[in-house]
Structure formats: C-alpha cells, structure tokens
Amino acid sequence: MPPRSPLAPAEFPQMPVISGVRLGATSAGIKYKDRTDLLLVELDPGTTVAGVLTRSLTASAPVDWCRIALPRGRARAIIVNSGNANAFTGQAGEATVDRTVRRAAELFECLPEEVFVSSTGVIGEPIDPGIIPAALDRLKGATRPDAWAEAAAAIMTTDTFPKGVTRTAQIGEATVRVNGIVKGSGMIAPDMATMLGYIFTDAAIPANVLQTLLTSATDRTFNCITVDSDTSTSDTVLLCATGQATHRTVSASTDPHLQDFRRALDEVCLELAHQVVRDGEGATKFVSIRVDGAASDLAARRIGLAIANSPLVKTAIAGEDANWGRIVMAVGKSGEKADRDRLSISIGGVQVAKDGKVVEGYDEEPVARHMKGSEIDFAVDVGVGRGSAQIWTCDLTHGYIDINGSYRS
Amino acid sequence: MPPRSPLAPAEFPQMPVISGVRLGATSAGIKYKDRTDLLLVELDPGTTVAGVLTRSLTASAPVDWCRIALPRGRARAIIVNSGNANAFTGQAGEATVDRTVRRAAELFECLPEEVFVSSTGVIGEPIDPGIIPAALDRLKGATRPDAWAEAAAAIMTTDTFPKGVTRTAQIGEATVRVNGIVKGSGMIAPDMATMLGYIFTDAAIPANVLQTLLTSATDRTFNCITVDSDTSTSDTVLLCATGQATHRTVSASTDPHLQDFRRALDEVCLELAHQVVRDGEGATKFVSIRVDGAASDLAARRIGLAIANSPLVKTAIAGEDANWGRIVMAVGKSGEKADRDRLSISIGGVQVAKDGKVVEGYDEEPVARHMKGSEIDFAVDVGVGRGSAQIWTCDLTHGYIDINGSYRS
Numbered sequence: 001m002p003p004r005s006p007l008a009p010a011e012f013p014q015m016p017v018i019s020g021v022r023l024g025a026t027s028a029g030i031k032y033k034d035r036t037d038l039l040l041v042e043l044d045p046g047t048t049v050a051g052v053l054t055r056s057l058t059a060s061a062p063v064d065w066c067r068i069a070l071p072r073g074r075a076r077a078i079i080v081n082s083g084n085a086n087a088f089t090g091q092a093g094e095a096t097v098d099r100t101v102r103r104a105a106e107l108f109e110c111l112p113e114e115v116f117v118s119s120t121g122v123i124g125e126p127i128d129p130g131i132i133p134a135a136l137d138r139l140k141g142a143t144r145p146d147a148w149a150e151a152a153a154a155i156m157t158t159d160t161f162p163k164g165v166t167r168t169a170q171i172g173e174a175t176v177r178v179n180g181i182v183k184g185s186g187m188i189a190p191d192m193a194t195m196l197g198y199i200f201t202d203a204a205i206p207a208n209v210l211q212t213l214l215t216s217a218t219d220r221t222f223n224c225i226t227v228d229s230d231t232s233t234s235d236t237v238l239l240c241a242t243g244q245a246t247h248r249t250v251s252a253s254t255d256p257h258l259q260d261f262r263r264a265l266d267e268v269c270l271e272l273a274h275q276v277v278r279d280g281e282g283a284t285k286f287v288s289i290r291v292d293g294a295a296s297d298l299a300a301r302r303i304g305l306a307i308a309n310s311p312l313v314k315t316a317i318a319g320e321d322a323n324w325g326r327i328v329m330a331v332g333k334s335g336e337k338a339d340r341d342r343l344s345i346s347i348g349g350v351q352v353a354k355d356g357k358v359v360e361g362y363d364e365e366p367v368a369r370h371m372k373g374s375e376i377d378f379a380v381d382v383g384v385g386r387g388s389a390q391i392w393t394c395d396l397t398h399g400y401i402d403i404n405g406s407y408r409s
Numbered sequence: 410m411p412p413r414s415p416l417a418p419a420e421f422p423q424m425p426v427i428s429g430v431r432l433g434a435t436s437a438g439i440k441y442k443d444r445t446d447l448l449l450v451e452l453d454p455g456t457t458v459a460g461v462l463t464r465s466l467t468a469s470a471p472v473d474w475c476r477i478a479l480p481r482g483r484a485r486a487i488i489v490n491s492g493n494a495n496a497f498t499g500q501a502g503e504a505t506v507d508r509t510v511r512r513a514a515e516l517f518e519c520l521p522e523e524v525f526v527s528s529t530g531v532i533g534e535p536i537d538p539g540i541i542p543a544a545l546d547r548l549k550g551a552t553r554p555d556a557w558a559e560a561a562a563a564i565m566t567t568d569t570f571p572k573g574v575t576r577t578a579q580i581g582e583a584t585v586r587v588n589g590i591v592k593g594s595g596m597i598a599p600d601m602a603t604m605l606g607y608i609f610t611d612a613a614i615p616a617n618v619l620q621t622l623l624t625s626a627t628d629r630t631f632n633c634i635t636v637d638s639d640t641s642t643s644d645t646v647l648l649c650a651t652g653q654a655t656h657r658t659v660s661a662s663t664d665p666h667l668q669d670f671r672r673a674l675d676e677v678c679l680e681l682a683h684q685v686v687r688d689g690e691g692a693t694k695f696v697s698i699r700v701d702g703a704a705s706d707l708a709a710r711r712i713g714l715a716i717a718n719s720p721l722v723k724t725a726i727a728g729e730d731a732n733w734g735r736i737v738m739a740v741g742k743s744g745e746k747a748d749r750d751r752l753s754i755s756i757g758g759v760q761v762a763k764d765g766k767v768v769e770g771y772d773e774e775p776v777a778r779h780m781k782g783s784e785i786d787f788a789v790d791v792g793v794g795r796g797s798a799q800i801w802t803c804d805l806t807h808g809y810i811d812i813n814g815s816y817r818s
Contacts, residue, residue: 058741058749088737090750090766123734124767228720233741311637311720311805312813319814325532328497332467332642340467341499357499358533396720398810404721405728405806 002403007278007286007374007394008161015148015166015179019202020044020242024143025154028135031083031121036154038132040139041078041198042108047242049075049116050210052218054235060087062117063234065097069113073207075240076110079117079136080155080196082183084127086119087233092126103133107140118196118236120183121157152181155196158403159183163275169203169264172257174247176203178264182272184279195222195276197237199268203261204243205250212253213265214239221269224301225392226308227280228400239265277392282399285317287392290379294387299336303382304391306334314396320371322364324352331382342383349377411812416687416695416783416803417570424557424575424588428611429453429651433552434563437544440492440530445563447541449548450487450607451517456651458484458525459619461627463644469496470506471526472643478510478522482616484649485519488526488545489564489605491592493536495528496642501535512542516549527605527645529592530566561590564605567812568592572684578612578673581666583656585612587673591681593688604631604685606646608677612670613652614659621662622674623648630678633710634801635717636689637809648674686801691808694726696801699788703796708745712791713800715743723805729780731773733761740791751792758786 021043028038051070053063079100086093101115108115119127152162163182168175184195205213218237250258278286289307294300307313310330316323324345331338341356348370352362370376376395430452437447460479462472488509495502510524517524528536561571572591577584593604614622623646631646659667687695698716703709716722719739725732733754740747750765757779761771779785785804 054741056738056741057744057747058737058752085734088734088749088752088762088765088767090764092766123737124762125734126766233738311809315810315813318810321814325494325497325534328467328532329465329642332463332465335466338466340497343467343497353497353533355499356497357501357535358497396810397814398807400720401724401727401805401807401810404724405730 002158002160005160005279005283007283009275012149012152012162013164013166015164016177017145018177018179018200018242019244020047021200022143022145023147023151024139025147025150026135026139028081028131030081030127030131036150037082038135038139039080039151039154040136040143041151042143043075043077043240044242044244045076047075047240048073048205048207048210050207050214050239052214052237054232056233058088058233060085060119060234061089061093061097062086062119063236065101066116066236069116072113074114075116076108076114077104077116078198078238079104079115079132081119081132082155082157083121084119084125085121085123085234086127087123089124089126096127096129096132099129100132103136107136116238118234120155120196120234123233148179148181155181155183157183158281159279161279163272163279165268165271167264167267169261171203171250171261172248174245176201176245176247176261178268180268180272182276184276195235195237197222197272199237199239201241202245203241204245204247205241209250209253210239210241213262217266217269221266221273224390225273225277226305227277227394274392277394280394281403282397283394284397285374285376285395287317287376287378287394289391289393291382292379292388293381293383293385295337295385296387297389298387300387300389301391303331303334303336303338303380304389306330307378307380308391308393311396314393317376318395318397322347322352322367322371327378327380331380337384338382339384344381344383346379347371347377411567411569414569414688414692416692418684421558421561421571422573422575424573425586426554427586427588427609427651428653429456430609431552431554432556432560433548434556434559435544435548437490437540439490439536439540445559446491447544447548448489448560448563449545449552450560451552452484452486452649453651453653454485456484456649457482457614457616457619458647458649459616459623460645460647461623463641465642467497467642469494469528469643470498470502471495471528472645474506474510475525475645478525481522483523484525485517485523486513486525487607487647488513488524488541490528490541491564491566492530493528493534494530494532494643495536496532498533498535505536505538505541508538509541512545516545525647527643529564529605529643532642557588557590564590564592566592567690568688570688572681572688574677574680576673576676578670580612580659580670581657583654585610585654585656585670587677589677589681591685593685604644604646606631606681608646608648610650611654612650613654613656614650618659618662619648619650622671626675626678630675630682633799634682634686635714636686636803683801686803689803690812691806692803693806694783694785694804696726696785696787696803698800698802700791701788701797702790702792702794704746704794705796706798707796709796709798710800712740712743712745712747712789713798715739716787716789717800717802720805723802726785727804727806731756731761731776731780736787736789740789746793747791748793753790753792755788756786
C-alpha cells in the first residue's frame with residue numbers, strides 16, 4: 001500500500017445520512033486480499049438517476065450496460081467492484097454483468113435496468129461470474145445509511161485515500177443534501193477522467209433534469225482535470241436523487257429554484273475532481289492552470305490540457321523549476337490559435353513573460369519560492385480572444401514510474 | 410554528461426566526403442563550457458535545398474527565418490547552435506538571426522536567404538547577438554569535408570551520442586552519396602519530432618523535387634516517432650543537394666531514375682529517426698508498434714501514436730510488464746474507429762489477445778522473455794479496415810524524470 005498522498009485532505013469528511021440511500025461494503029475476494037473490494041448502494045423506490053460515461057471506444061462491459069440502462073432514468077441499486085475492470089473480457093464480461101444485474105433485480109424486486117454496475121482495476125482478465133452475485137446475497141441485509149467512508153474505501157484501486165464531499169442546498173424552503181464519493185488516481189484524463197464517481201441527493205428531481213445538471217457540472221470539473229492524459233475504459237459518474245426531501249416541484253434545469261442546488265452539485269463535483277488530482281499517482285504538487293485570451297473557451301481548454309499533459313512541463317514542476325519556456329512549447333503544440341508575440345505567463349501571480357518575451361528583471365525569488373510549495377498556479381494569456389478555461393493537474397515524478405512500472409506484479 | 414544510451418549503435422559511422430559540403434564546429438560559449446556548440450556547414454554555389462519545419466505555433470526565430478528563406482530553394486551556409494533555442498525571445502531573437510545571416514552572407518558572398526539557421530536548447534533566454542557572427546569569422550577558414558562526427562557532436566543538447574547515417578544510390582549510371590546527421594532526444598513528437606536534421610547529397614536535384622522527396626520521407630520516418638508527445642518550437646530538417654555528381658538530369662519526383670535515390674533517402678531518414686528514439690531521454694527499450702486493420706493509414710497512425718504516447722503503456726514497458734490491457738485502453742482513447750470485439754494484439758510475435766479477449770492459455774514465457782529484451786514489438790489489429798502504420802517510441806523511465814526535472818540547473 002503506497003503512503004497517503006502528501007496532497008490529501010486531513011481527513012474524510014463527516015457525511016450525513018441521505019434518506020433513501022443505504023451502503024454496504026465487503027471483501028468479495030475479486031483480486032485484493034484483506035480489503036474490501038465490493039460496494040453495494042441500495043436506493044429506495046422512486047430514485048431517479050443520470051450518468052456520464054467514458055467516451056473510450058473500448059469501453060468495459062459494465063459501461064456498456066450503464067449506457068443501456070440509463071435512458072430509463074431509475075435506479076434501485078449500484079454495484080461497484082475494485083480489482084478488476086471487467087474490460088476487454090468479451091462475452092464472459094457481458095455474462096458477469098448479466099448475472100450480477102439479474103441477481104440484484106431479484107434481491108431488490110426491480111428491473112435489471114434499475115441496477116447499475118461499475119468495475120475498476122486490471123483490464124483483460126475475466127471475473128468469476130459467480131463471485132459478485134454471491135457477495136450481494138451477503139451484503140443485502142448489511143447495508144447502513146452512514147457507511148460513506150467504508151463505501152469510498154471499497155472502490156479504491158491505487159488511490160491512497162478515500163474521497164468524499166458533502167454539501168447542502170436550498171430548494172425553495174427545504175434544505176437538501178448532496179453527498180459524493182469518488183475513486184481515481186491514474187489513467188485520469190478528460191472525456192472522462194478515469195474515475196468512478198457516485199453522487200446522491202435527497203432532492204426530488206426528474207432524471208432528464210438531473211442529466212442536464214450533471215453534464216454541465218462534469219464539463220467544468222471532472223473533464224478539466226488530467227493526471228497522465230490516459231483515458232479509462234471504465235469511467236462512470238452517476239447522480240442519484242431519492243426524492244425523499246419535501247420541496248416544491250422542479251421540472252426544468254433552468255428553474256430558478258434549482259440555482260442553489262446547481263451551486264452545491266458543482267461544488268461537490270469540483271471538490272471530488274480536485275481530490276482525484278491530489279491523489280494523482282506519484283503527485284507531489286497540485287497544479288492550477290488558468291488560460292485566458294484564447295479564441296474560444298474550448299480553445300482555452302485545449303491549450304490548458306496541452307500544458308497540463310506535457311511531460312516536460314510536469315517534470316519541470318516536479319523539479320521545482322519555473323521553466324516557463326516549456327509552457328510556451330506546450331501552447332505551441334496545442335494546435336490552437338495563439339499570438340506568440342502577445343503571449344504572457346504568470347507563475348504564482350508573478351508575470352515572468354509578456355509580449356512574447358521574458359519580463360526583464362522580474363523578481364525570481366517569489367517565483368522560486370512558489371515552485372517549492374505544493375500548490376502551483378500558472379496563468380497564461382495567449383492574446384487572441386476572450387476564451388478562458390481552468391484546468392487542474394499534478395506533477396510527474398518518480399512515484400508515477402514506480403506505481404505504473406509494477407502495477408500488475 | 411549522462412552516460413551513453415544503452416540503445417545506441419556501437420559507433421558513429423564512417424561518413425564519406427560529399428563534394429561541395431564542408432563542415433566546421435567550434436565552442437562559441439553560448440551556454441555550455443568546454444564543448445562545441447556551433448556548427449557551420451559551407452555549401453558550394455548551386456546547392457539546392459528543401460526543408461520541413463515545426464508546426465508549433467510558437468516557433469523559434471530561426472524557424473521563422475527558414476520559412477522565409479526556403480521558397481528560394483538555394484543554400485550556401487547552414488549555421489546551427491546548441492545550448493539556446495532562441496525561441497520566445499521576441500525582437501532580440503529576430504535581431505540575433507538577422508545579424509547572423511547578414512554576416513554569413515558577407516562571408517560567403519551570397520544572399521541572406523541562402524543562409525539557414527537553427528538553434529536548440531533552452532527557450533526564452535536571449536542569445537548575445539554578437540557571439541555567433543564573431544564565431545563565424547573564426548570558422549570560415551576552418552571547415553573540412555570530413556568533419557561529420559564533429560558536426561554531429563556540435564548540435565547535441567541532452568543527446569548521449571552523435572547521430573549519423575550514410576548511404577549511396579544510383580541515378581542512372583552514376584553513384585551519388587547521401588549523408589545525414591541529426592540531434593534530438595527529448596521533446597520528440599510528430600509534426601515534427603524535436604529534432605534538428607541535416608541531410609546532404611552530391612546529386613543534382615531541383616529544389617521543388619527535393620521538397621517532394623523530403624516531405625514524403627519525413628511522413629513515414631521523423632513523423633512516426635515519439636518520445637514524450639511534446640513538440641519543439643525549433644524542429645527543422647533540411648535536405649541539400651550540391652549537384653556536383655554527374656548524372657542524367659532529373660526534373661520530377663516521379664522520374665523512375667530517382668527510385669534508388671528515394672530508397673536511399675528514406676533509409677537515411679528512417680535510420681536517423683530510429684537513432685533519435687534510441688537516444689530518447691531515459692530510454693532503455695526501443696519499441697516498434699505496428700497497427701493494421703484501421704479505417705485508413707492516418708487512423709492507424711493516430712492509434713499507433715496514442716499507444717506510443719500513453720504514459721501507462723510506456724511505464725509498463727519500462728517495468729517489463731506485458732500489460733496489453735493498457736494497449737486496449739490506448740486504442741480506445743485514440744478517438745479512431747476500432748472494433749473492440751475484433752481487436753487482436755501480439756507482443757513479440759505471440760498473439761496474446763484476439764477477438765476482443767485474452768487468448769486463453771497463450772504461452773506467457775516467450776512474451777515475458779521478449780519484454781525483458783531491449784527491442785520490443787507490438788502489433789495491433791483493430792479489425793475495421795485496411796489502414797496500417799508503423800510507429801517507433803521508447804519506454805518512460807526514472808531516467809526521463811531525472812533528466813527533465815533538472816534540465817536548467
């Protein structure tokens with residue numbers, strides 16, 4: 001077990017009960033010994049669901065299933081295993097998913113399409129199709145409304161700490177809760193970050209509205225982080241609303257009464273995304289990259305990702321080197337419009353380059369001090385328009401090589 | 410000085426004289442102490458030239474100059490310095506180039522547009538504009554026709570060995586020579602690889618024909634290698650033909666009498682490209698990736714590059730782990746069409762996955778042995794069409810982090 005990331009928050013938050021949500025975790029023995037590797041989330045009847053799935057063209061069998069089940073918009077159970085991604089496992093993989101959702105549908109007296117599954121871990125090794133259904137039988141009577149920390153721990157793979165966030169929001173006169181858990185520390189890149197994320201609320205929100213809210217939140221959070229530019233076959237974020245809070249009816253994502261809920265959901269997604277970056281494999285620095293002056297917001301995002309994914313930028317950060325020349329290089333390779341002779345770059349709030357060249361005599365001392373810290377801020381203005389974006393990443397260190405050079409052994 | 414790459418060839422080749430080409434190297438004191446950092450290549454009147462330049466949108470001042478000079482198609486001198494890229498240096502950078510080409514034009518009694526310049530090294534630091542012109546005055550009388558090894562050494566930055574290749578070709582009854590030197594070991598990615606490459610022949614070929622031949626060769630060689638996905642601001646490959654060999658006139662790239670010359674040029678470019686990969690920063694494995702069954706050759710190339718640039722694939726190779734699941738992941742993230750359920754993967758000639766799943770009972774022993782070697786072969790068939798590509802890369806190791814975490818210090 002690698003040591004806890006130096007960028008981890010001090011502790012797992014106190015997560016409140018969400019009416020209609022019960023969680024349970026167990027050791028099913030899928031791959032790891034002596035640790036939990038299976039999560040069951042039971043959801044009361046009436047729960048609506050929305051989801052965002054990997055755009056990988058070699059998606060896993062569980063992702064294929066979620067894509068089929070999501071349009072129905074109802075969820076009664078979520079089953080997540082760690083240790084094996086059930087990806088690139090052909091018909092055996094589909095059979096495992098099929099047996100799992102059928103068994104859960106029997107246990108919870110619902111349709112198979114109300115059961116969602118995720119798997120994370122090694123690609124290409126079949127899972128014994130009987131293991132998960134058997135574990136479900138044991139878990140069914142053992143779920144609790146307060147088992148958030150256990151749930152977050154059960155879905156970890158190379159994560160060094162469990163990740164959770166909670167917020168409250170007002171919908172009209174009522175206070176609702178939003179709890180989220182997430183896993184992910186490698187193979188993190190937009191569309192989607194390699195992540196499994198599960199967010200729950202007691203608000204009563206129709207599935208189509210939930211979907212709009214989740215897609216919007218994801219675009220500015222989970223899809224703006226990157227660890228190593230790789231994209232998982234298994235990325236899944238689900239948002240479930242049990243509807244057990246009593247509040248005025250909302251039927252459109254633009255309803256002004258949803259404004260505070262959107263704020264809370266965005267905050268949960270952003271904080272979860274940041275925790276994923278803070279657990280980036282081998283990470284020692286949390287890096288924020290602000291891009292302004294691009295031709296469009298999308299162009300700004302691509303430039304930000306080109307910087308964030310550049311191995312040369314990431315190793316310079318690891319080496320605490322304010323090597324802004326590599327930022328220039330990354331802007332240049334992004335393929336997006338930039339005016340070299342109007343480009344400016346700030347590091348830790350100090351402008352080091354302006355109008356396409358170094359700022360003569362800039363004060364190097366605060367910049368060097370900033371680079372030695374664990375929170376690094378870059379701001380780049382590419383001088384062609386009004387598009388902007390904010391991207392988060394981490395540095396590339398020996399730790400990343402250690403973890404990924406021996407993942408299967 | 411880092412130790413010579415374990416993948417380096419045994420020695421620098423014996424490179425023959427090419428009539429009309431003279432080379433000289435000196436220590437101009439641009440950045441490095443006690444090593445040569447400036448190359449001058451003198452070319453006899455009548456030499457034609459073609460070039461391929463970085464597509465970076467933050468290209469260096471020397472690249473901007475080459476883009477202006479190339480359409481004229483004539484070359485009398487090439488001046489290359491290492492230690493400083495003269496990139497992102499604003500008007501000071503342009504002034505340095507201007508003074509350099511004007512001084513060379515005086516020395517060689519030619520137009521400034523017949524003088525080509527390249528710079529490689531740190532980005533963002535101005536070069537003293539007088540240093541290179543002063544060194545040219547010293548070099549002018551000191552060039553030799555046989556100084557290929559010194560020339561290859563003078564243009565090195567983090568390279569651990571000088572790189573050169575020579576071939577001969579028949580044009581009609583005549584034998585012509587093709588010599589190439591190259592530098593590059595980091596910031597290597599297609600469009601272009603970060604490289605400076607200079608190829609010389611005594612053949613008599615018009616500039617427009619040279620350009621067609623060089624572009625074609627580059628597409629299948631320099632643009633099919635990658636070390637770390639980063640793209641330089643300074644990439645330049647020039648091909649010069651002195652025209653001093655006596656052979657039948659050729660006036661079109663499709664002339665059948667150029668067939669053997671094309672073969673020789675392609676071989677020089679391919680071998681130079683391979684040497685760059687073999688000197689990839691921290692590389693311990695030379696990796697060949699063959700992609701078949703793609704929707705088009707371009708799609709195959711993108712899939713191959715997605716595999717070659719994946720940090721997870723590259724660290725698995727460094728760890729000698731036949732982790733083909735990560736190859737599946739990389740195919741999925743490429744964005745190109747692939748049929749997950751027809752995908753097959755071979756490692757070292759052994760098929761490990763077929764029809765979207767592991768080959769049950771494949772012989773792991775030869776695969777494990779192959780991964781322990783220094784020459785790694787992957788073959789992937791994505792099962793949708795007839796497009797194919799061949800890509801070369803290296804592994805991602807602690808050495809890369811060491812080199813790039815402290816480049817400027």
